[in-house]
Amino acid sequence: MVGSAIQRKLESEGYQNLITSDRSELDLRRQADVEKFFDEEKPEYVFLAAAKVGGIQANNTYKADFILDNLQIQTNIITAAHQSGVKKLLFLGSSCIYPKMAPQPIKEEYLLTGSLEPTNEPYAIAKIAGLKACQYLREQYGADFISMMPTNLYGPNDNFDLKTSHVLPALIRKFHDAQESGAPSVEVWGSGTPRREFLHVDDCAGAAIFLMENYSEGETVNVGWGEDISIAELAHLISDVVGFSGEIIFNTDYPDGTPRKLLDTSRINNLGWRPKIALREGIASAYRWFQEGRQPA
Numbered sequence: 537m538v539g540s541a542i543q544r545k546l547e548s549e550g551y552q553n554l555i556t557s558d559r560s561e562l563d564l565r566r567q568a569d570v571e572k573f574f575d576e577e578k579p580e581y582v583f584l585a586a587a588k589v590g591g592i593q594a595n596n597t598y599k600a601d602f603i604l605d606n607l608q609i610q611t612n613i614i615t616a617a618h619q620s621g622v623k624k625l626l627f628l629g630s631s632c633i634y635p636k637m638a639p640q641p642i643k644e645e646y647l648l649t650g651s652l653e654p655t656n657e658p659y660a661i662a663k664i665a666g667l668k669a670c671q672y673l674r675e676q677y678g679a680d681f682i683s684m685m686p687t688n689l690y691g692p693n694d695n696f697d698l699k700t701s702h703v704l705p706a707l708i709r710k711f712h713d714a715q716e717s718g719a720p721s722v723e724v725w726g727s728g729t730p731r732r733e734f735l736h737v738d739d740c741a742g743a744a745i746f747l748m749e750n751y752s753e754g755e756t757v758n759v760g761w762g763e764d765i766s767i768a769e770l771a772h773l774i775s776d777v778v779g780f781s782g783e784i785i786f787n788t789d790y791p792d793g794t795p796r797k798l799l800d801t802s803r804i805n806n807l808g809w810r811p812k813i814a815l816r817e818g819i820a821s822a823y824r825w826f827q828e829g830r831q832p833a
């Protein structure tokens with residue numbers, strides 16, 4: 537989702553000579569294959585958006601896969617990029633790297649000041665290792681490797697599989713299916729009280745290119761919308777966009793995860809970047825993408 541959004545944005549800004557590779561051509565968990573790719577293609581600027589990702593249930597179920605696949609993918613790419621003399625690399629992490637009970641909104645300096653949320657600890661530990669690897673390569677070797685931590689993302693090429701997806705695409709799918717089948721209610725996981733911040737992936741892509749062009753420091757950079765909403769409010773918003781008028785049921789047998797995850801985005805805002813796509817408009821366009829046979833808009 538993020539990689540294709542960055543590619544669309546780079547193309548729309550007139551960048552040429554883009555090197556891409558999907559998972560059928562290159563398994564990023566295999567070190568020798570990644571080294572060969574860098575030797576042959578010799579990229580100069582690397583956006584490291586590849587990762588094994590998933591929602592609360594997938595993270596909580598496939599814990600070993602989440603930590604090991606992500607450590608392998610990022611270690612192989614960061615090492616090969618450094619060894620092959622890449623000019624600059626941007627590593628993308630996630631807002632789940634911050635402590636579960638971090639003060640809100642979350643500033644970059646709250647990293648490693650408390651325990652992580654258990655439902656996504658394996659993913660978060662891998663992402664913290666990647667962020668630190670970039671920081672230490674800068675300190676030890678002067679490598680221009682930077683990192684950014686986006687909040688919860690959504691948009692074209694999202695995962696709409698109910699078992700593994702994040703909440704926003706899951707609810708688009710659930711309300712759409714209920715609307716189509718005439719079901720009287722939709723089940724939403726957890727209590728509905730956790731709060732999340734959502735950013736459209738095209739805004740995330742804009743921030744990634746902005747940082748690649750304008751930022752060269754070791755400290756990571758938060759990327760978010762700047763406001764959050766409760767899962768219950770999100771459910772009502774999505775049911776409204778989809779046109780579902782039945783009942784919404786909250787099933788507390790499912791975990792809530794971290795109570796709140798709102799990023800403080802002063803650092804990137806002060807550098808001159810702001811997001812553009814408001815939530816309702818973004819959900820409406822994500823829903824159109826979902827309905828149009830899931831082809832990029």
Ligand code: GDP
Pocket residue numbers: 590591592593632656688700701702703704706707723724725726730732767790791792793794
């Ligand atoms: P998180 O931000 O890492 O916790 O990941 P998610 O996006 O998967 O979940 C966010 C919140 O939405 C959690 O409190 C979930 O329990 C809640 N949620 C409600 N309904 C759903 C659903 O259908 N799928 C998912 N993934 N989460 C849901």
